[in-house]
Amino acid sequence: MDIILIPGLWLDASSWDDVIPTLERAGHRVHPLTLPGLGAPASESAEIGIADWVDDATRALDSLPGEAVVVGHSGGGNVAWGVADARPERVRRVIFVDTVPPPSSNGISEFELVDGVVPFPGWDFFPDEDVSDLDEETRSRTAPLTHSVPARVPTDEIVLTDSARYRIPVTLLMGGLDQETFEGMIDQWGPYADEYHAIDDAEVVKVGSGHWPQFSVPEKLGELINAAIAR
Template identity: 65%
Template structure:
């Protein structure tokens, strides 16, 4: 099965390296993407927005020739949900990694823009619940892997227009939340909760990690992905 792996902000295809081997060894065809404009200066990335990121995933869906599984980490969740909306009949399942399906016209978040791009703000920028399992060695090893993203992307709304996206099965692999905890959090965001509730087939599985399980518990993340795609 084709499994398209979409990284979150500041990461490229190499961020999935810790789990790609396990997916391939299980007989699947993982394809990790680097999205347009990642690591590029403003002169090359100023016009790149969420639609371009979604389009890059849709291009790979079309190339696959059969239904695929989409996996989106963090801000990549907006990207894969936009792609599922564009090609609902060609997506077998969407797996969200420590993120949730966005409501129509929602954006990822807002971060400081420097020299026309959004640089990685550093591990200390994030709440402890996101990085508690990233020790000094992991932070030092992974920080050089981060790259800037186009300035428009984090605040660009995702276009969702097809109600048929709600028929695509969804798995939410949450770092520290089980189903009850996830739904409690979602209830605080009515529009996002409405999007979640509209999906016909959902499941929430707790990873037991911070926000970057591909770096801290890659074996566990691979195991969970394999369990839901087989």
């Protein structure tokens, strides 16, 4: 199976490096992406928005010969769901890594702009539940791998138009939430709950990690992705 791996904000294709061997041992063909404008100054990236990221990932899918599984981590989940909306007939499964399917007209989040781009705010910016499993060595090794994000990408509203996306099987690999806990939480999230419950076949699997399992438990994340594909 072809697998498209979409990183979250600030990360490029290399963020999947430690996950890929587990996927390839299972016989999968893996396509990690680096999305447009990553690390570019505002003079080059100011016009790049979330639609451009979705278009780029959709082109990656179009370059493949058949169906593919699309995996999105964190903010990359918005991109993955945009691809599913654009090509529902080509997506075998969508796998969200510690994020949820976004409803149309919603963005990722807001972060501070510096010189017209969104720089990585540092590991200390995030709550302990997200980063407690990243030891100092991992933080020191991975922080230099981050890049600024085009200013519009986190705040642009994603546009979703094809209800066929709800027919695609979905797996949510959630860092610290099992299905029962997750569903109790998402039911408080308004349109996010509506989007989730509209999906015909959605499962939630607890990873037992923080927000970046590709860094803290990459082999386990790979095994969970393999298991989701095998369902």
